[in-house]
Amino acid sequence: MKRDPVASGTAVRSGTGVASGAPAVSGGVTAALGALGVVVGLRAVFGAPLHASIGWLVPFAGLRIDLDPLGGAFMALTGAVAAAVGVYAIGYARREHWARFPLVMLPVFVLTLLVVPAAGSVTTFLFGWEAMALTSLALVLTEHHRDEVRSAGLFYAVLTQIGFVAILVALVSLSSASGSGDFAGIRAAAGDLGPALRNGVFLLTVVGFGSKAGLLPLHAWLPRAHPEAPSPVSALMSAAMVNLGIYGIVRIDVQALGGGPRWWGTTLMVVGAASAVFGVLQASVSADLKRLLAYSTTENMGLIAMAIGASMLLGASGLASVAAIALTAALLHLVAHAAFKALGFLAAGSVLAGTGLRDLDRLGGLARRMPYTTVLFGIAALGATGLPLGAGFVGEWLLLQSLIHTPQGDNTLLSLVIPLSIGALALTTGLGIVAMVKAFGIGFLARPRSEGAEKAREASPTMLVGMALAALGCVVVAVAPAALGPALTRVASTLPSVGGDQGPKLGAILRLPGAAGSVSPAILAAAFAVAISLVLLLARWGVGARPAAVVRPLWAGGGPALTPRMQYTATSFAEPLQRVFDDVLRPDTDVAVTHVAESRYLIEKITFRTAQADAVEEHLYWPVVRAVAAVARGVRKAHTGSIHLYLLFGTIGLLVVIVVGR
Amino acid sequence: MSWATRILKVGRIVQASPAAPARTVPSPTGTRASLQIRHVDAGSCNGCELELSGAFSSVYDAEQFGARLVASPRHADALVVTGVVTHNMRGPLIDTLAATPEPKLVIAMGDCACDGGMFRNGYGVAGAVGDFVPVDVELRGCPPTPDQIVETLRKVTGR
Ligand code: SF4
Numbered sequence: 001m002k003r004d005p006v007a008s009g010t011a012v013r014s015g016t017g018v019a020s021g022a023p024a025v026s027g028g029v030t031a032a033l034g035a036l037g038v039v040v041g042l043r044a045v046f047g048a049p050l051h052a053s054i055g056w057l058v059p060f061a062g063l064r065i066d067l068d069p070l071g072g073a074f075m076a077l078t079g080a081v082a083a084a085v086g087v088y089a090i091g092y093a094r095r096e097h098w099a100r101f102p103l104v105m106l107p108v109f110v111l112t113l114l115v116v117p118a119a120g121s122v123t124t125f126l127f128g129w130e131a132m133a134l135t136s137l138a139l140v141l142t143e144h145h146r147d148e149v150r151s152a153g154l155f156y157a158v159l160t161q162i163g164f165v166a167i168l169v170a171l172v173s174l175s176s177a178s179g180s181g182d183f184a185g186i187r188a189a190a191g192d193l194g195p196a197l198r199n200g201v202f203l204l205t206v207v208g209f210g211s212k213a214g215l216l217p218l219h220a221w222l223p224r225a226h227p228e229a230p231s232p233v234s235a236l237m238s239a240a241m242v243n244l245g246i247y248g249i250v251r252i253d254v255q256a257l258g259g260g261p262r263w264w265g266t267t268l269m270v271v272g273a274a275s276a277v278f279g280v281l282q283a284s285v286s287a288d289l290k291r292l293l294a295y296s297t298t299e300n301m302g303l304i305a306m307a308i309g310a311s312m313l314l315g316a317s318g319l320a321s322v323a324a325i326a327l328t329a330a331l332l333h334l335v336a337h338a339a340f341k342a343l344g345f346l347a348a349g350s351v352l353a354g355t356g357l358r359d360l361d362r363l364g365g366l367a368r369r370m371p372y373t374t375v376l377f378g379i380a381a382l383g384a385t386g387l388p389l390g391a392g393f394v395g396e397w398l399l400l401q402s403l404i405h406t407p408q409g410d411n412t413l414l415s416l417v418i419p420l421s422i423g424a425l426a427l428t429t430g431l432g433i434v435a436m437v438k439a440f441g442i443g444f445l446a447r448p449r450s451e452g453a454e455k456a457r458e459a460s461p462t463m464l465v466g467m468a469l470a471a472l473g474c475v476v477v478a479v480a481p482a483a484l485g486p487a488l489t490r491v492a493s494t495l496p497s498v499g500g501d502q503g504p505k506l507g508a509i510l511r512l513p514g515a516a517g518s519v520s521p522a523i524l525a526a527a528f529a530v531a532i533s534l535v536l537l538l539a540r541w542g543v544g545a546r547p548a549a550v551v552r553p554l555w556a557g558g559g560p561a562l563t564p565r566m567q568y569t570a571t572s573f574a575e576p577l578q579r580v581f582d583d584v585l586r587p588d589t590d591v592a593v594t595h596v597a598e599s600r601y602l603i604e605k606i607t608f609r610t611a612q613a614d615a616v617e618e619h620l621y622w623p624v625v626r627a628v629a630a631v632a633r634g635v636r637k638a639h640t641g642s643i644h645l646y647l648l649f650g651t652i653g654l655l656v657v658i659v660v661g662r
Numbered sequence: 663m664s665w666a667t668r669i670l671k672v673g674r675i676v677q678a679s680p681a682a683p684a685r686t687v688p689s690p691t692g693t694r695a696s697l698q699i700r701h702v703d704a705g706s707c708n709g710c711e712l713e714l715s716g717a718f719s720s721v722y723d724a725e726q727f728g729a730r731l732v733a734s735p736r737h738a739d740a741l742v743v744t745g746v747v748t749h750n751m752r753g754p755l756i757d758t759l760a761a762t763p764e765p766k767l768v769i770a771m772g773d774c775a776c777d778g779g780m781f782r783n784g785y786g787v788a789g790a791v792g793d794f795v796p797v798d799v800e801l802r803g804c805p806p807t808p809d810q811i812v813e814t815l816r817k818v819t820g821r
Contacts, residue, residue: 550764552760552761553757553760553761555734555735555736555757555761556757558702558754558757558758559754
């Protein structure tokens with residue numbers, strides 16, 4: 001098959017040296033680590049907290065593990081994602097001929113992902129965090145011979161390090177002010193810390209952890225790094241790593257600091273809502289399947305941040321029971337997002353491996369050639385829409401309920417923030433449906449739009465098993481969220497500042513304490529299944545009495561047969577939306593008409609070019625980069641090479657030091 | 663109140679309908695007062711189209727007798743074909759009839775459609791409608807007047 005170098009997902013071809021069993025070993029170890037993470041994490045959620053200390057492993061401070069229900073839950077979630085990805089990676093690595101380096105790095109990355117939520121001290125946490133950033137960066141750069149990958153790696157490295165600096169400053173000042181290097185000690189001393197320090201730490205953690213979670217404005221690495229990374233890595237990053245950004249915010253701001261003034265929650269809600277709306281808008285106009293999924297991650301992390309912000313705001317306003325609903329919504333949506341986004345990226349990886357394409361404008365018709373992948377991606381897309389029977393429904397429904405049932409009274413802040421966030425949530429959900437209908441409808445249905453899509457190959461069995469595992473997670477969250485109830489209750493109980501000890505009970509029917517409204521996904525699903533089977537039965541009934549079906553050519557408006565070029569493409573599907581949100585999206589479109597030389601009424605050709613840039617990146621990052629470059633150029637002017645001038649600089653510097661230090 | 667006085671002044675625009683003609687053509691669907699029509703221009707001079715649109719205008723209002731123009735043969739019970747069949751429209755005409763669900767009816771409208779009319783033996787002409795698809799109703803005239811069109815349609819709708 002001819003592969004387009006830009007669209008292809010082929011990894012660095014391993015020349016020699018990688019044994020044929022290596023992918024199985026790498027994927028197997030990854031999956032085993034994941035399974036171990038699930039077991040250990042769940043034990044920490046339901047059993048006694050785990051403590052361990054290994055003095056020699058990390059320089060100076062030693063490795064300190066403290067697993068409480070909160071960390072355990074994140075560990076189990078990460079482990080579950082890793083298990084599915086590990087199984088999938090066996091087939092994927094084999095088909096894409098991975099070199100030895102990514103095969104080794106994949107399990108290492110999973111290990112660092114498991115260490116972060118288990119960390120009990122600031123040093124261990126920072127160590128795990130940076131190790132996670134570096135291993136993921138190395139994995140993003142797997143295909144470093146392509147320019148896009150190198151540029152994505154640069155973006156990722158810079159933004160993740162900016163985030164790391166913010167986290168470093170926050171955690172180090174927190175631990176020095178509280179006189180304790182572990183989270184338990186910080187929590188004990190948190191009440192005595194000054195408001196300035198607490199506020200500073202909050203802002204720094206929102207920036208630092210927000211950059212990892214893909215929240216605005218430090219989200220730009222996400223839509224670059226996720227598409228360019230190999231798909232199992234994208235799945236791990238999008239379904240497990242970004243969660244840890246949320247984990248950091250919950251661990252430090254909600255748990256260790258025990259919440260704060262009301263503007264904390266409001267800030268988080270604003271950042272979350274902006275990320276959600278911006279992310280979903282970008283996703284709905286994106287024509288690249290993996291870029292679309294990456295922006296959808298920004299959207300969902302935005303929703304989760306909004307839910308956590310709401311729970312903090314409501315908790316600080318003394319509305320503990322509603323705050324608890326918002327917290328449950330955040331945790332549930334986190335699990336749902338991990339399930340459907342892992343599945344989404346894995347299915348996108350199967351498409352990439354099967355067709356060499358991830359450009360929706362050139363895909364299509366995969367339903368025939370890749371039926372299993374199509375069904376599995378459909379489950380992921382349904383989950384991402386937030387419609388009933390999809391994984392994302394319950395979390396978004398709970399968030400909406402918590403916002404609707406907030407008694408606003410004469411509280412100005414609440415009566416301003418809550419209705420606006422309901423609007424943001426509604427807009428996000430609506431546009432999310434557009435984005436996912438586009439991804440599924442254009443990518444998988446209709447007719448193939450290119451040769452690559454026409455010759456698609458179904459994913460290999462291990463890839464399908466990996467995706468099926470993730471799909472199982474989606475179905476459980478969608479149909480039986482009650483199964484997660486006990487774990488969520490245990491996690492929430494460690495977060496009393498947001499009413500975690502009085503959360504809604506997730507039974508077969510979700511009921512909200514202190515608020516009207518209940519829903520039962522299980523009964524919904526059962527009713528749906530019964531309705532479908534009834535329709536099928538009715539359709540079969542009396543089939544014999546009807547005349548036999550006649551096959552006629554497809555109606556093509558009287559013209560010759562339909563061609564794939566007549567179909568909607570991802571770009572044309574999103575065009576109306578792009579027009580409506582022109583001011584936010586700022587697409588770069590260009591139409592050039594060439595007329596025939598003899599007459600202006602005849603057209604020789606029309607060239608249409610469109611590119612969707614990221615408006616935040618364009619208007620926030622590049623000015624900063626340009627300013628830095630300008631300053632650097634200015635500084636360079638002083639470097640003339642004249643030794644006399646340098647001596648003068650030295651003297652002036654010395655004088656300044658003497659005068660200041662006097 | 664100017665619009666009310668204007669309405670009063672103008673009075674009734676729709677022409678009083680003459681008595682229903684005898685129902686000579688059985689409706690394809692077996693129903694009364696319901697005929698969904700897809701119009702096909704097989705190569706007409708557009709005179710027939712003008713009169714057809716006149717027949718469906720507010721003055722002659724063929725819809726009050728149950729005839730409706732629809733946008734796709736998939737929705738249609740009958741085809742109204744105008745004009746002589748040109749070489750270019752021969753295939754599309756046959757395709758359109760194939761795309762119309764059974765039971766169906768073909769109404770050839772205008773002299774051209776019925777026997778080639780004034781364009782018979784023209785260099786771009788393939789033949790009359792009846793040469794390519796079975797014709798059930800012929801409506802003569804060059805072009806037929808809206809009155810004639812409405813009358814013919816009423817023979818099918820039975821109203
Ligand atoms: S019948 Fe007369 S009016 Fe109708 S298409 Fe032929 S020439 Fe034109």
